[in-house]
Amino acid sequence: MNKQSTVMAIDTSTATMAGAVLSGQQLLAQVQTEAERNHSIHIMTNIEAMLKEGGLKLTELDGIVTGIGPGSYTGVRIAVTAAKTLAWTTAKPLIGISSLAALAISGVMAEPKRGSALIIPIMDARRGQVYTAAFLVDDKENSSGQRLHKDHIVMMEQWCTDWSLKLDELKSQGIETVLIVGDVDKHEESIVTFQASAATHGIQVVSSSQPMNGRALAELGRGEWLAEERTFMKEAHELVPNYAQLTEAEVKQNAKEQGEGK
Template structure:
């Protein structure tokens, strides 16, 4: 995508926490360039070349960028590290502010902006809930939850974390039952839940019983929403130290679990 004119104040955004490598250059709400590739194992090979291509396509240089926004997970352990490493390096080399954005929030926000929330919160009255999910293996998902209603701000009501999908659906059911009638009008489960279809369908039935419209919306990460949320964080002064910035792993790798257990054992001796 070629912009007629590259403008100062643009944000370069990148996220590699999912199977979708999402990157974009956004300025003043206008998407100047955007890349989305579905090749999880090749993120490290293509991320830098894709960034270079976007800059070339827009005719921009690093001097015209205002900040770097990075999707900091949760998600693929290796994938998160790729985006974080690239973002930290560019922020340091180009002397640009670095902001971290929850990959789950960007997934939810993007799905809502793409149309879920535009009609969702008014289709059945009340709040519209957006619940993003990414597969985390062994019946688990990376997930969180957000809400939006007409005249109110986008808000988070559940932290990013790793949860068993069936337990998470149980929790959503409990929360729906605890709401006053009409408080929640609709709920969208967004992201990649292809391996959790049984629980997704159960959530739909739970919604029907509670009088809540439940939509199942497959959605892949898009760089423009990393950039938009990054802009919000930048304007709020939520800037990261590029030397200390780390992804939100949410859970330890197997090697780290073994190492910590060993350290704990040695400390008791």
């Protein structure tokens, strides 16, 4: 897969269904719909609409890209299942991408260039928690960026505290900006506290509610950003979502097994 490939990308891990068809540097079609509870109803219609707008048949794609989470448990499965089905029926390459990575790059695309920047994507996980990760992007070096922290779930207050303790280190590395992108409105208090701490080190913390961008996902799938992030599947059925936490059923099963082991 290279920058001239034609790919279709889809993600339903958040309240936004994001999708795009990208051929070379030309964006042929894009979708960004807010319908968290209805992704399963609209996904195939949106896929058909993107292909029609792009003037392509499914068989003309070079590959299919999907966000694999973390995010909404039900939401993540919708795009993954659709992508696996389409890849299997057409024998097209299937590429899995971290939904948090796609959200991070969506923020980078939307915000003005800021030199060397730490990108922190967040998806609300309720009860003060967020799904999150961290990436470094340096536009001065035309870098595709690199991952600094794995996808995981954490209390937002603790996550901001952790980064506050690393401000000296970030400054020494030439980090000028921290961009927090995603569900920022739900965690404003923690972000404001972090902004104040960062300001004392000459680091600007910018928050952006930029939603998932389908083009970001497509470019990630082609390796234009965070090239090491891509997961190529030899067989479509091998792709599994990344929930970044145990499901409720798994939690109950673990508790049951622990009780039986006493």
